[in-house]
Structure formats: C-alpha cells, structure tokens
Amino acid sequence: MTTYTISEINTILKGELIGNTTEKITGPEQLQSAKSNHISFIGSQKYLKYWADSKACAVVVNDNIKIEPSDNRAIIKVKNADLAMAKILELFNPPPPVFDTDIHPTTVIHDTAKIGSGCKIGPNCYVGKDVELGNNVILYPNVCVFDETIIGDNTVIWSGTVIRERCIIGSHCIFHTNVSIGADGFGYRPSDDGRGLVKIPQIGNVIIGHYVEIGANSCVDRAKFSSTIVGDGCKIDNLVQIAHNSIMGRSCIMAGHSGLAGSVTLGDGVIIGGSASIKDHTTIHSGATVGAGSGVVGDVEAGKTVLGYPAQDARDMLKQWVAMRQFMKKQ
Template sequence: MQYTLKQISEHLNAKVINEPSGEVIITGLTYAEQAKENDLTLIDKQEHIKLWQNSKATAAIVSKKISKELAQVNDKPLIVVNNADLAMAKILELFSVPYPEQNGIHEKAIIDPTAKIGKNVSIGPSAYIGKNVEIGDNTIIYANVCIYNDAKVGTNCIIWPSVIIRDRTIIGHFCRLCSNCSIGSDGFGYRPSEDGRTIVRIPHIGNVVIGSFVDIGSNTCINNAKYGSTIIGDYTKIDNLVQIGHNVIIGKGCMICGQAGISGSVTIGDGVIIAGNAGIKDHTNIGSDARIGGKAGVMWDVPAGESHMGYPAYKDSELAKQWIAIRKLPETMKKLKAIAKSLNIDL
C-alpha cells in the first residue's frame, strides 16, 4: 500500500514546506527513530525536533507551531497541520489493513428463523443468532459470536470473534466490539440469607443499552441491570479488561482505560476520562469532564471538571499537598525529636 506525498497532503487539505519537485512515494507510517526511507512520521512536540534531525523518514506530518523551526533542520518535506495527532489518525485510516473478507451468511452459522437480518449483513461460521434478534444493515459478525434472544444490533457494526451479547441487549449504530467481550452478563448481586448460612443470588432482569459509535475492547464485561438498564452513551470508548457493574450509567464521549473497575449503580457524566486500573465505589457520581487518575480509588462523588487521583482519591491539588507533606515528614520528625529532647519530652 502506498500513496504520494501530494495525495496525502491533499487528503489533509494541508500545505507542504520544502516541497520537492518530483514525486515522493510514502509506503509506511512509523515513529521518527524507527523510520526508514519512504516512511512518513509524526512530529508534534518541541522535544521531538532532535528525533527529526536523525530520522531516516522521507517526510513528516508536523504541528504548525513548530513547523518553521523544523524546516530549518533539513530540507525534507513537511506536511503542516493544526493538529498533527488528528491528521496522522486520518492517514492511518488510509493505510489500515481492510477487515477480513466475509461475504454473506456462512452455512455453519446458526440463525433462529424469527431473527430479522438486515441488508448486506455478514455472519461468520459457528455464530449463533437467537430468537427475535434484530441485526441492522451492513453489520459484520465474525465467527463464534453469540447473540441471544431479543437483542438488537444496529447498522454498520463490527463484532469480532467470540463476543457474547446476552438477552435483550440493545446496541446502536457504528459500534465496534472486540473479541471476547461480554455484554449483558449477570450482575454481581448477592445477599446473605435470613439465617446467615447461605448467600442468595439476586436475579438481574434488566438489560444493557449501548449507544452509537461506541468501541468496546477485548475481555471487557458489562453487566446486566437488576432492573432498568446499564447504559453506555454515544461515542464512548472502552479499553480491554474493563469491568462495568450493573445499573451503571456512562455518558457520551467518555474514555475508560484498561483494568478500570466501575461498581454497580455508578453514574458517570459526559466526557469523563478514567485512567488504567482505577476503581470506583458503588453508587458514586462522577461529574462531566472529570478526570480519574491511574490506580485511583474513588470512594465518594467527584464534581464536574475536577481531576482526582490516589487512594483514596482526592482532588489532584489537595493530593499534591499531602504528597509534599509526606516527603517532608522524615525531616519534620527529626526536628520534632530535637525539640522534644530539649524539653525532656519522650516521643
């Protein structure tokens, strides 16, 4: 797969600095330090300029704010854009490997006669489609996917192998579900019996509702609601190995990183970012545009727009004061002991 520098710049509607007179062929995309001839790289930060000096890349996509300085480093062509990261994302789409070809419905797929299958739908071998399931147009379902009774999947979705979609789940349009994720599994609801000798399982009869343009990573589990719905808003992106408990409500445009755990009945606003390995206590509210740091343990509500980190999680500015105080603690103890000694006080 290859494109000319001109094709790439036109695709981005971008200006080229140090534009060569002849045709320049780009055959790959990679990091500046790993690049070879005919590769295109990304330079978007001041500290990356040194990498460009030594890079073997043929050309670079660069942020406008550093383009003039970069142009002085050498005479290699630079594609100048306002946001180099987003521009590279568009070029990555050009170079993306097409999805594995899968046309029509495989003869070994199991489809209940009551299921409604849209136009141009592909279903792979050993996939199971249950009673009254609805699949929208242009959706691709790969091998070993199980979609159980009364579930609905919208148009233009991609469901990778071995995904499980349980009963009554509703999935919007243009969603991507990666291998082995489980949608609508039983919520973790148990109570001690009256005599305290056994544990009683609480049935979860609700469902999961996923909006449109949602991505869900491999081995992520989203639990069914006890009643009502567990809800994932439009444009939310969920990494691998994330646990989302029953009756959680997540807003639009959120990003949830790997190994995060969200307990039951948590409510999360729009535009929230939850970093890796963070844990959120049940029945907690996270306001819109909040930020939760990696490995944070959220034990109480987080107001909109605030950043919280640490365990237990505090507002970042407050936690920074605690960390500074802890670092000073050994020296403070020395001084305190000296004062106590001068006063003949035992510590």
C-alpha cells in the same frame, strides 16, 4: 502496495507543506524506526531531537514547533499532529478479513430472527430467537447473540463476543474480541441461616448507544432491574468492568483495567484513567477526570480532576506527594 506522494498526503491533511521529497510514501512509522519511504509525526517538542537522525522522508508536526526540512525530506505543519496521524493511518489501514460467503453455513440462526441487508455472519455464530440485526452488521466467527437482542446498522462485532438476551445495541458500534454484554450483575446477600449466599436475580438488560467502541475482554453487566446504559460515543478500553445499573453519559472514556461498581453514574465527557476504580452509587459529573490508579469513594464535581486513593482534588494530592517526598528525604 499502497503508496502516496507527499503532495497527495498534504492535500488530505490541508497543512502547510515545507520542502519536498521524491520518495513514494508506503506508510507511517515512529521517528526512530522509520525508513526512507516512511512518514512520521511530531506532536510535542520533546520528540524534535529525533528528527535529525531519523530516516523518514517526511514528518507531520504541530504548527507551533520550529523545524527545518533537509535534502529530500519534507515537513507538513498542521494544527494537531495527532488528528493528522489518524487520517494518515486510515489511508494505510489494511482491509478487514474477507468473508467468502455473507452468511457461513455453520451459522445457526433462529427462524424468528430478522437479518438486515448486507449483513455478514462468520462461521459458528449463533443468532437467537427474535434477534434483530440492522443493515450491514458484521459478526465475525464465534459470536453469540441471544434472544430478543437488537443491533443497529453498521455495527461490527469481533470473534468470541457474547451478547446476552434483550440487549439493545446502537449503530456504528465496534466490539472487539471476547467482549461480554449483558452477563448477570454481581449480586449476593447472606442467607437467613448465615450458612451461604443468596444470588440476587438480575432481570434487566444493557442499552448501548451509537458509535460506541468496547475493547477486548471488557464486560458490561445487565441491570438488576431497568438497564445498564452506555451513552453515545463512549470509548472503552480492554479489560474494563462496567457493573449492573451503571449509567454512562455521552463520549466518556474508560482506560484499561478501570472499573465501575454497581449503580455508578457518569456525566458526559468523563475520563477514567487506567486501573481506576469507582465505588458503587457514586456520581461523577460531566467533564470530570479521574487519574490512573485512583479510587473514587464519593461524588466528583463537574470539570474537576481527582487523583489518588482515596481520590481527591489532583492539586491537593500532588502537594501531599511532594510534602511526603521531602519528609522522607529528611529521615
């Protein structure tokens, strides 16, 4: 079992240590559930009330929170408790699943595929014609990478993920279970005789930048022509839909159940809340935020926060909700 002293943890966090504990810390835990060998976190004043009754031997807090240590319990004050928590979680992060062999004998790899050094490929994977895997790529069991796809160094792809042909994936990406990259975009038109639907061929691809993380069961569809693009550093939650020909800038965030319709453009640093939906051919400029559950039907200015359905300036929408509540109370 991995353990640390409070001094060792503070050396990593570079915080202000107040008080002391002789307990060997075996991991982090929330205040209400912590045992005497746990360290916990307080990033907001509203959680301070749980400290007195918590059994945690130590707590990491934002430096603007007033808190006192007690017997055999220590406090580490830091600028940002959430970022400190990420460092501590990394300390106690269990190792990934073990590969008994670097490339499992049940894997099917086309003769023309190029496999970089240090790659690990699990059971029942498929690597197609002219695929290129960079160095230290990991494909967990049951991953399919189809023809002419390129994957950069140190990218990790979890089980069940399918990457269709001609996609370009950057380095240091993480795709969680059952991600779909490069499936056909959703394109149909009524037939001339009005008796059916004609499928529009989707002949483009998907380009994904470096350090992108995509959550389980999310989909990034290939472009009708040209490319669907996910920029460097984007973080995409579970169950997210990114439709054909959409373009995401750098370091965008999309929370679960949100979706981009076709040909949506996001600038850099855009945040899309959970279950928000963005109409096709809409542009959301850099630094804008879309609130959870919102429906965006028009362009959003840079740095603006929108909310509601249809989405509008968040302050205006909140005023409308207050007015509506007051009106309902009078009825």
